[in-house]
Amino acid sequence: xxxxxxxxxxxxxxxxxxxxxxxxxxxxxxxxxxxxxxxxxxxxxxxxxxxxxxxxxxxxxxxxxxxxxxxxxxxxxxxxxxxxxxxxxxxxxxxxxxxxxxxxxxxxxxxxxxxxxxxxxxxxxxxxxxxxxxxxxxxxxxxxxxxxxxxxxxxxxxxxxxxxxxxxxxxxxxxxxxxxxxxxxxxxxxxxxxxxxxx
Amino acid sequence: xxxxxxxxxxxxxxxxxxxxxxxxxxxxxxxxxxxxxxxxxxxxxxxxxxxxxxxxxxxxxxxxxxxxxxxxxxxxxxxxxxxxxxxxxxxxxxxxxxxxxxxxxxxxxxxxxxxxxxxxxxxxxxxxxxxxxxxxxxxxxxxxxxxxxxxxxxxxxxxxxxxxxxxxxxxxxxxxxxxxxxxxxxx
Numbered sequence: 001x002x003x004x005x006x007x008x009x010x011x012x013x014x015x016x017x018x019x020x021x022x023x024x025x026x027x028x029x030x031x032x033x034x035x036x037x038x039x040x041x042x043x044x045x046x047x048x049x050x051x052x053x054x055x056x057x058x059x060x061x062x063x064x065x066x067x068x069x070x071x072x073x074x075x076x077x078x079x080x081x082x083x084x085x086x087x088x089x090x091x092x093x094x095x096x097x098x099x100x101x102x103x104x105x106x107x108x109x110x111x112x113x114x115x116x117x118x119x120x121x122x123x124x125x126x127x128x129x130x131x132x133x134x135x136x137x138x139x140x141x142x143x144x145x146x147x148x149x150x151x152x153x154x155x156x157x158x159x160x161x162x163x164x165x166x167x168x169x170x171x172x173x174x175x176x177x178x179x180x181x182x183x184x185x186x187x188x189x190x191x192x193x194x195x196x197x198x199x
Numbered sequence: 200x201x202x203x204x205x206x207x208x209x210x211x212x213x214x215x216x217x218x219x220x221x222x223x224x225x226x227x228x229x230x231x232x233x234x235x236x237x238x239x240x241x242x243x244x245x246x247x248x249x250x251x252x253x254x255x256x257x258x259x260x261x262x263x264x265x266x267x268x269x270x271x272x273x274x275x276x277x278x279x280x281x282x283x284x285x286x287x288x289x290x291x292x293x294x295x296x297x298x299x300x301x302x303x304x305x306x307x308x309x310x311x312x313x314x315x316x317x318x319x320x321x322x323x324x325x326x327x328x329x330x331x332x333x334x335x336x337x338x339x340x341x342x343x344x345x346x347x348x349x350x351x352x353x354x355x356x357x358x359x360x361x362x363x364x365x366x367x368x369x370x371x372x373x374x375x376x377x378x379x380x381x382x383x384x385x386x
């Protein structure tokens with residue numbers, strides 16, 4: 001069911017940055033990151049499955065430099081360099097009206113984008129797993145979801161590796177800029193499922 | 200989308216379907232405020248005045264149709280044309296090509312296939328007149344009668360989301376999404 005579109009723009013305030021995993025550091029972006037993040041998006045093949053394919057740095061900043069986008073974007077560092085970005089939007093899931101307050105900001109939608117020069121090392125999986133921990137332990141949501149084109153096998157594999165279940169497959173529900181109408185998948189994990197994996 | 204582009208009322212074997220007017224609202228409220236109807240609905244209205252204000256403020260009134268059986272309003276339908284998910288560069292091509300439908304029916308009229316009959320007409324409106332390519336319906340997974348309607352309409356269960364929807368009395372429950380594409384409907 002559709003959630004409340006309003007996002008919690010202060011969710012990242014509840015996290016002490018940077019967050020480090022074995023090989024990665026995750027932190028909110030600053031304007032100095034824009035040119036590097038655009039450079040990653042501009043690399044061949046990167047935007048194939050992403051929501052937007054900015055045509056220039058100015059276009060990138062216009063779309064992703066807004067307070068709303070900055071409040072849902074995280075920068076990924078490895079080997080001393082920015083190697084990608086993460087998406088994390090805290091939202092209110094669908095609820096009956098009488099209990100809307102109890103549902104507020106209990107859902108996170110996540111995503112990731114990795115520089116192709118750094119793929120094949122498990123960074124996306126490590127980053128997504130770290131992001132799940134941030135969502136459940138720091139931001140304290142009860143459910144995390146991720147969506148992808150079904151043909152985006154690499155991302156679907158990451159979802160499964162970090163313990164997310166494929167819950168839905170929408171038949172030709174998502175419009176791709178070059179490939180037309182494609183299937184979309186959604187994956188999810190609940191707090192108790194995540195805890196079970198990390199006991 | 201506006202209901203204006205469609206010729207109303209629509210008649211099926213047993214029902215008349217048309218956009219709700221202000222004078223229909225007391226009858227719709229009488230149905231919606233019944234506990235057994237409100238059980239699975241987005242809200243359980245208790246005050247008529249507050250409900251009417253909310254309907255107007257949220258835009259829900261503009262998406263409301265009524266089902267009449269003879270002279271009686273037996274329930275309401277929800278029809279909302281929305282944008283499909285699309286990559287940014289093709290967002291315009293994805294605008295207004297998907298619809299969500301929903302319904303509520305007075306208990307006295309349940310069990311006769313009336314909602315399936317009305318929604319069959321709603322699907323025709325969506326696919327033939329509104330140019331929609333995909334119709335979706337959402338429900339609590341435990342709302343068996345509604346799921347049966349979706350299945351009778353030929354819709355496919357595309358998602359069952361674990362504990363994603365908060366019910367006022369039952370806590371976090373599974374939600375389902377059913378969908379139907381125009382080409383599936385045509386065959």
